[in-house]
Amino acid sequence: MQHYSNPQSPPWALFDKQFHIDPTRLYPTPSDSESPDAHAYGFPSIQELAQSPTPLPSFGPFSDNDYHQLGHYVDPDALSTLSALSPASPSVYSPNVEAPNVRSSSTKASYAPDDYACSNEDDGQAQMMSISTSFHPGSHSQVSDLVISSSDGVLFYLNSSIIKKASAAAFPCFLRYSTVPGAGINEAGIIPIPASAAVLNIIFHTIYGSSCAQNSPATDDLVNAVDSLPTLGFRAGALVRSGNPTHDLLLSRAPSQPMDIFALAAHHHLSELAIHASSYLLSYPLFKIDDALAARIGTSYLKRLFFLHLERVKTVKQILEQPPSLHPTRKDCNFQDQKKVARLWALGSTYLAWDIGPDLSTRTIQSVYGPLVENLTCADCQEMLKKRVRDVLTKWVAVKTTI
Structure with a gap:
């Protein structure tokens, strides 16, 4: 692209000369007699305006001084990145930190909100980097030496000692999903776990003994999270027990979805949770329990539920x-x-x-x-x-x- 700096030879003059454009034909206008008051108010006549059409915009580069003369400073190299961004999700935290295998943008500092993207200098394409709001670098006092990625691309920064303390069988289960064959937990890099960010968020809150109620998780996600614990090397009965925030959150969902909570508790032998949920099943029609649900509940808890209904009617x-x-x-x-x-x-x-x-x-x-x-x-x-x-x-x- 050419840049024109000679005021005697504006870019539109070259354009008009090359293509022989007559401004009077390009901008057909009425005569001055149709607007007699133009000169009276200090404006040029319409005919004069037609002889000097609006110039084409200049595409010359701004200098640093030009940027600072604007109302706010925005790095032009970041604009292409920002144009590809979607609205920020309230459940995703994106600090200005160096993520593994992701290089930060080499452009100058900008007031533009580009926390959600990092520039990849190899291919020139912007990459999205989403980090958990609860498990990001510096979110806990322990060092974050383990990075887990969800199926929808959210990163969780964890402490390996806390994971190992919760279950010694967790690391072998995690490493099954590692993209580095034969690597240990410290060399595995980012480990992709085939579970959504909502489910992993509940799992890690359960392991850490903290509450995820502020995220308002769906009951189905709570159930899926507890069901996923054994596949990741954790025993549900050891983590989801009385006093654990996840256990208390499941108790609060029993009135609205009692059978889901009861079946979950029965399947994982969470006795206290099953007993609490059964009180909300007195009006549940037992004939709706199909073979799949009966198998999930198990013979022991299913028998106790049937006997509860029969004994109350008899009494x-x-x-x-x-x-x-x-x-x-x-x-x-x-x-x-x-x-x-x-x-x-x-x-x-x-x-x-x-x-x-x-x-x-x-x-x-x-x-x-x-x-x-x-x-x-x-x-x-x-x-x-x-x-x-x-x-x-x-x-x-x-x-x-x-x-």
């Missing part, structure tokens, strides 16, 4: 069988009159038989037996019925709700 039927007690006979309410209370109770029990299940609520019991009091004229009969309803509710609440 509530036994509680409701007993009608209200009789009060001492009086002239206005003898033994025959009190049989009406037993009939009303049997009527309510028959109605409840359609809704009896392991998840029968106390509100349902009250809604069935409470209105029966209005059908009794004897105050003593009413009191005996109310007393019986309170006794049923007390006994039903005391029935075990977990496996």
Whole structure:
């Protein structure tokens, strides 16, 4: 590209001369008579403007002084890199650090936000470098001497001693994915693990004993993370236990996805988690458990879940069988009159038989037996019925709700 610095020979003059362009034909304009007030206000006439068309832009390079005259300083060599960047993800941290096998840009410092890219001088193409917000260099007091890459290209900087302390079998499992054959953990470089960044983030938080709740992980990712622990050389029962933030996070997801949490806990023999999740499965239709889900849960926990449902149904039927007690006979309410209370109770029990299940609520019991009091004229009969309803509710609440 040529640069023109002679003001007597502007670039558009050469363009007009070479292609014989007539400015009056290129910019057809009305006569000055159609705009008589142009000179009155100090502006050139339209005909004069047509004789001197707007010059073409100059492509000459700026000097350093030209850059500093701008409102902010931007390195022009970084603009090509910035144009290829996607919006920054809040879950990705990109510090200005030297990453393994990635060379930083050789351009001058810039105020442009180019933290997400590093220039590769060999091929001239920008490369993306995404680093975990929780496991980046300097995120922990220990030295980060182990780098793991997720399947979606996020780097995790870890301390090998913490990993080894959690499980001695972890390093052989990690090295299975190393791209350097026969290398040790210190020579393996970046080890690519076939798991997403969301799943690896949960796994490493679990190993470090820290919480990942600030990342709001999906329940499916939590389940996948625990399921992936054995493949990476960790025993789920040793890490996901009471007091571990991941264990507490799984407990909090039990009300919304109880079967997923129960099956996960049963599969990995996380007894406390399985017991907690089973209390939210009282209304779960057991006929929906297919062969795959049954195999994942296992015979032991599946049997305990079935027996929980059966025992609760059996117990509530036994509680409701007993009608209200009789009060001492009086002239206005003898033994025959009190049989009406037993009939009303049997009527309510028959109605409840359609809704009896392991998840029968106390509100349902009250809604069935409470209105029966209005059908009794004897105050003593009413009191005996109310007393019986309170006794049923007390006994039903005391029935075990977990496996």
